[in-house]
Amino acid sequence: MNSSDATAEDKILDSEVVSISKLYHENTKLHRDTGHLLAPKSDFSRAELRRMAKGYKKYPYAKTIKLPGEDTWPEGERGFDEIIKSRRSVRTFGETPVSLPELSKMLFQTFGITGEIPIPGGEGQPLRTAPSGGALFPAEIYLAVRNVDGLEKGLYHYQVSSHSLETLEKFDPTEKITEALCGQEYCEQAAVVFLISGFLARTKYKYGERGYRYVLLDIGHLAQNLYLSCTALDFGIMTTCGFFDDLVNALLKLDGDSETIMYAAFVGKQR
């Protein structure tokens, strides 16, 4: 076959073509003598530290819905030992809605603020229920809400510093979300679809290209929190990487460059 006739698939299968992931991995390794090739900035001014400490996003003009406080949250009946052993991915969702206190607890346990480290000359840097490289917290949580008691259907952003939801758009997201998530039938069954973005710029600012690894690792940490929280609250959850990145980004109005969709999960009562 003439090499110009090769399809994209042939090229990927051709072992002589260097894999992008291999290139990325090699070029973002730390080396004892040289650091890594695509080195990040190393010294930060106080002003830069202050700016980076704001590890969360805010939609200043969005209608905000305060999430119910801890006194309303349902008490878990099972202990940690039992919860971690019973965590599973669930693929059958029923019609029972999620209540706002349940959603509030889920969001807090996944990625809520639980502490602070002081920053010289500025606001403290919030700490969360999940760890994060450099405490930069590049993940942002968006919700496609279909069946939550007391919440209109639509798209929302979790505003962590005020533990509230910011309304991005009110509409039934089922059709759009099904299209963006490759036609998966769970989009028509789950009460809420969690859409988690990586704000790459936040972490790459400090760690350069290696920071991309940290964003993925960060999201893995908080996603397990979401799994365990759902298990404790007796909700089913299933994650998926089956989404058209550009469609989800367009739906959430993310630029797909400094911030992009990285993770999705369906949540609802198991049928």
Ligand SMILES: Cc1cc2nc3c(=O)[nH]c(=O)nc-3n(C[C@H](O)[C@H](O)[C@H](O)COP(=O)(O)O)c2cc1C
């Ligand atoms: C990154 C990631 C992507 C996944 N994507 C899918 C998916 O698209 N469809 C699906 O049915 N399950 C998906 N899963 C769930 C896995 O199939 C599941 O975690 C695995 O089979 C282990 O089962 P368990 O979670 O019940 O222990 C995904 C899990 C992860 C961590």
